[in-house]
Amino acid sequence: MGWYYLPLVGSQYGPCVPNEFGDCKHRACECTRQQFRAICKLCGKAIGEGARVYFGPKHELTHARCEETAEERRRTDGRND
Ligand SMILES: [Zn+2]
Ligand SMILES: [Zn+2]
Numbered sequence: 001m002g003w004y005y006l007p008l009v010g011s012q013y014g015p016c017v018p019n020e021f022g023d024c025k026h027r028a029c030e031c032t033r034q035q036f037r038a039i040c041k042l043c044g045k046a047i048g049e050g051a052r053v054y055f056g057p058k059h060e061l062t063h064a065r066c067e068e069t070a071e072e073r074r075r076t077d078g079r080n081d
Helices: 027-037 064-077
Strands: 003-005 052-055 061-063
Touching (some): 052 064, 061 064
């Protein structure tokens, strides 16, 4: 399972910077903003812009660091033999 970086607001691949009217109406930008607002199921906090993330099997987002911590814990707990 690979991880990748979400873009930053206003960066080349990121959503537009909000203006005095609020966020832009671009579909792609809205999509990315939804990913920023998505809640990491492991720590319960919003993913946020520019985060390093994993896509789960149901396309749910988690912070890569949270996923790696959980994975490390699973590996340590499962070490019985
Ligand atoms: Zn936009
Ligand atoms: Zn998290």
